[in-house]
Amino acid sequence: MVTIGAYDGVHVGHQQVIEQVRRLSEERGCRSALVTFDRHPATVVRPESAPLLLTGADQRLELLEATGLDAAVIVHFDEEQATESPESFIQRVLIDCMSVAAIVIGEDFHFGSNRGGNVELLRKIGLEHDFDVLPLDLVSRTDGIDEPVSSTAIRRSLAGGDITTANRMLGREYEVRGSVVKGDQRGRLLGFPTANVEVSNRVCLPADGVYVGRYERPNGDTHGCAINLGRRPTFYEHAETSLLEAHLLDFDGDLYGESGSVRFTDFLRSERKFDGIEALIEQLRSDVESARTLLIDRGALG
Numbered sequence: 001m002v003t004i005g006a007y008d009g010v011h012v013g014h015q016q017v018i019e020q021v022r023r024l025s026e027e028r029g030c031r032s033a034l035v036t037f038d039r040h041p042a043t044v045v046r047p048e049s050a051p052l053l054l055t056g057a058d059q060r061l062e063l064l065e066a067t068g069l070d071a072a073v074i075v076h077f078d079e080e081q082a083t084e085s086p087e088s089f090i091q092r093v094l095i096d097c098m099s100v101a102a103i104v105i106g107e108d109f110h111f112g113s114n115r116g117g118n119v120e121l122l123r124k125i126g127l128e129h130d131f132d133v134l135p136l137d138l139v140s141r142t143d144g145i146d147e148p149v150s151s152t153a154i155r156r157s158l159a160g161g162d163i164t165t166a167n168r169m170l171g172r173e174y175e176v177r178g179s180v181v182k183g184d185q186r187g188r189l190l191g192f193p194t195a196n197v198e199v200s201n202r203v204c205l206p207a208d209g210v211y212v213g214r215y216e217r218p219n220g221d222t223h224g225c226a227i228n229l230g231r232r233p234t235f236y237e238h239a240e241t242s243l244l245e246a247h248l249l250d251f252d253g254d255l256y257g258e259s260g261s262v263r264f265t266d267f268l269r270s271e272r273k274f275d276g277i278e279a280l281i282e283q284l285r286s287d288v289e290s291a292r293t294l295l296i297d298r299g300a301l302g
Contacts, residue, residue, distance in 0.1 A: 001025035002094065003104045004035040004111060006151075009054035010063040012171040013106070013139040013149040018067045020136060021104045030101050031070040035093060036060075037077040044082050052204035054151055054170075056177060073098065086117025090125050102132040109135070141169065161207035163264045173214070173263040176203055176244070180255040183243065190277070192284050194228070194245035195255045197262055201241075205229060208242055212266040212291040214300060215246050218259055223248040224301040226284075226291040227262060230271035247284075249292055249301065266294050 003021050007014050018034065025032035038057065042050035055063065064072050075081065075093060084092075089112050094100040103122055111117040122133040138148035147153060149169045157166040158174065166174050176199050183196040195215065199205060208230035215225045225246040246262050268290055274280040295301035 001028065001030050001102050001104065002033050002035060002098060002100050004094075005105070005109065006040055007034065007036050007060060007064065008040060008051075009151045009154055009170060010060060010067075011054075011149055011151065011154060011169050013169075015067065015171060016139050017104055017106060017136055018064075018069060020134070022068055024102060024104065024134070025070070028101060032068075033071040033073060033098065034064060034069055035073045035075060035098075036064075037075050037081075039077050041077050041082065044077055044079060051151070051155060053202055054154060054174075054204055056200065056203065059175070059177060083113050086112030086121055087125065088112075089117065090122070094131075095129055100131045102134060104134045104136060106138055107135040108138065143168065155204050158204055158206045161209050161267050161270070163206055163211060163267050166206075167265070173265055174206070175261055175263045176205065177259065177261050178244070180258050180260050182256060183245070190281055190284065192226075192247050192281075192288065194247045195260055197244045197246060197260050199244055205242065205244065206264060206267075208271045210268040210271065210287050211264050212268060212294045213246070214263045214265065214295075215248050216261040216263070217255070223251050224291065224295040225249060225262070226268075226288050227264065228271070247288065249288065249295070265298065265300070266291075 001021050001024050003017050005014070021034070022032045040050060040053060061072060073093070094103065103126070105119065105122070107119065109119060119133060119135045126133045141147060141149055141153070143165055154166050154169050157163075157169070163174060176197070178197040178199040180195045181198045183194075206229060211227040211229065213225050213227045214222050216222045225248045228245045230242050244262065246260070268287055274283065292301060
C-alpha cells in the first residue's frame with residue numbers, strides 16, 4: 001500500500017492520507033510505504049520560483065517515521081527524473097521496485113514529466129497490472145476559509161505572521177532548525193541574551209516580528225523562549241536579511257556551535273524601530289513577560 005508526493009510539511013492533509021495507507025495495509029495484510037523525493041521537485045523543474053521549504057530533509061523523514069509507516073522510499077530527483085514519463089515512473093518505481101497492491105493519493109495528484117500523470121492514468125495502468133487506485137478528498141481548512149489544507153496555504157499564513165493558522169494546518173508547532181552562531185552580542189548587553197540561529201535560506205520563515213515559542217537543544221532539553229525575527233531597525237538602517245534570535249527564559253549557558261530547533265507558538269507583535277535603547281529595553285521586558293504568561297497558560301512553562 002503506497003502513497004506518493006513531496007510531503008513538504010507533513011501537514012494534517014498529508015497525515016490523513018498516510019493514516020488511510022496504514023489502515024488499508026493492515027486490512028489487506030501488506031506493508032505501508034510512502035514514495036517521496038530527496039528534494040522538492042520544483043527546485044529542479046522551476047528553480048526560479050521553487051517554494052521555500054516547510055521541512056528540511058531530516059525533519060521531514062523524522063515526521064514521516066513518527067506516522068508509523070513501514071517504509072519511506074526516497075527517489076533521487078534530478079533533470080533526468082524531471083523528464084521521465086509518468087508511465088515509466090509507474091513501471092520503474094511502483095511496479096518493478098515496490099510490487100504495489102494499491103495507491104492512495106489526493107484527488108488532485110499529478111506527477112511525471114509536465115505533470116502528465118494523474119488519477120486517471122494510474123487507474124488505467126492499475127487495471128493492466130492489478131493494483132487499485134484510491135483517491136481521497138482533500139482535507140478542508142477549519143477556519144472558515146473555503147480551500148483545502150496545503151503546503152502553499154501554510155506558507156501564505158507564515159508570510160502573514162499568522163502562526164496560529166499555520167500551526168492548525170500543520171497539526172503541530174511550526175519548527176525551523178539551524179546552528180547557533182555568534183552575532184553582535186547586543187542582546188546580552190541589553191540584558192536579554194539570545195541564541196542567534198542561522199537557518200538555511202531554502203527554509204520558509206514566518207514574517208518578521210516577535211513570537212513566543214520553544215527552543216530545543218540537541219540533548220532534548222526544551223526551554224520556553226521569546227523570539228525576535230527581523231532586521232533590527234533600531235540599530236540597522238538597511239539590513240539585508242532577517243535574523244532569528246531566541247531569548248531562552250530562565251536559561252544561562254553557552255549555546256554557540258550547537259544545533260537548535262525553534263518552534264513558534266504565538267505571534268506577539270510586528271517588528272518596529274524604537275526611539276532609543278531605553279524604549280527598546282522596556283518593550284523587551286514586556287515581550288518576555290508576555291511570552292512567559294502565554295507559555296504558562298499552555299502548560300509549557302512551570
